[in-house]
Amino acid sequence: MFGIVRPCTHRLGERFKAEWMAHLCGLCLALRGDHGQFARIVTNYDGLLVSVLTDAQSGPAAGARRTAGPCPLRGMRTASVANGEGARLAAAVSLVLASAKVRDHVADRDGLLARAPIAMAARKVARGWDRAGARTGASLGFDTAVLVDAVDRQAGIETLAGLGTSVLVVTEPTETATAAAFAHTAQLAGRPGNAPALAEAGRYFGRLAHLLDAVEDQAADAAAGAWNPLTATGTSLTEARRLCDDALHGIRLALREVEFADAGLAHRLLVHELRTSVDRAFGTSSCGHGHAATNSTGQGGGPYVANPYAGSPQSGGSPYASDPYASNPYAPSGPGTAPPMGPGPGGPGWGGGGHGGGGLPPQKPRRGLLAGCAVAIGLFCTCQLCCAEHDSPWSREKKEPWCNNCDCGNCNCDGCNCCGDGGCCDGCDCGCDCGC
DSSP, X not given: OXXXXXXXXXXXXXXXXXXXXXXXXXXHHHHHHHHOGGGGGGOOTTTHHHHHHHHHHHOSOTTSEEEEEEEGGGTSEEEEEEOSHHHHHHHHHHHHHHHHHHHHHHXXXXXXXXXXXXXXXXXXXXXXXXXXXXXHHHHTTOOTHHHHHHHHHHHHHHHHOOTTSOHHHHHHHHHHHHHHHHHHHHHHTTOGGGHHXXXXXXXHHHHHHHHHHHHHHHHHHHHHTOOOHHHHHTOOHHHHHHHHHHHHHHHHHHHHTSOOSOOHHHHIIIIIIHHHHHHHHTTOOOOOSGXXXXXXXXXXXXXXXXXXXXXXXXXXXXXXXXXXXXXOTTSBTBTTOOOOSSSBTTBTTTTTOTTSTTOOOOOOOOOOHHHHHHHHHHHHHTTHHHHSOEEOTTTOOEEOOTTOOOOOOOOXXXXXXXXXXXXXXXXXXXXXXXXX
């Protein structure tokens, strides 16, 4: 998966998580249905925004959802997925833009694409994606020529750009392409009056996408001697951040002019999650979720990263910083020993379940080495290790998917509920009367 809007599912809440996954799976299945299995490789997080915007304007409609069969990427579970013109438009846009990305890598001779036979095959695939995207776009009344033209102009603009050139000159083709895609969602949803505001939001989104990609790749491009818009035009990171913040503000204002049936997920992704993407690219955000959090020493802190008993190096630490029984002379079996799991003062359930006092639930027995390896192979072959919540092959503890790169922050917005569903908007600065 690629894209700049990569929301943490822990921060989305159950409602928005289900909706977001419905659009992501809908895009993937639309690519497969119209263009074959291999086309699913271009599924991306930003492309599904087209599907989200279409649904947000049209509201619930008959046939807008369907039940998809089991998929390894969902842990072999069925799911309700987006189905309709929004998903198909997202598929067409994704194909054309992925084609452009492939041709860009071929032109830069990146990695294996420096070899002539592989580059030739990549160009053939890119041409096929262009034609496929054009067919789907035409069936929806969308001319993908505007996307292809933007891509073709990009190379010439980059050749002419130099020190002193505004970086916005370089981002213009991307802005034009995304503006056209966003605006066409208004036609699909039957709200043509929304097109100008959505085009404005699309222009700012395209600018953000181009700038954030340049910021994230600048160090690698410098090491590889590759062209980078910030380096080529002499744009500082401070100026790039100013332009990104300005684009965020422009998107927020443009979305206020759009007539939505249900703006919840669109607002969440294009206002709050997009701001998080900017913070992530410039290194100004940190994760507050347990498995990815870090404490003040820079080490993983787990869910108890803010342990008030952890002490500090200056204070010599705390007896409760690690083992709570390490220095307790009254521990049930002496210092350094945890309490026994079994009957105790709280009745039969005190240590390990039973009928008393709300003890811990009984734990499943660990698997042996060979049995655990067999389960691990099964989870890996069905993609559940990387894409779905699963039990550890050996300990049977619940584990997050490997690709769940949580970047959620701590909620500090004092109960702001502008995104609905009881969700926190991470320091919402749009006010709680934003209509979503």
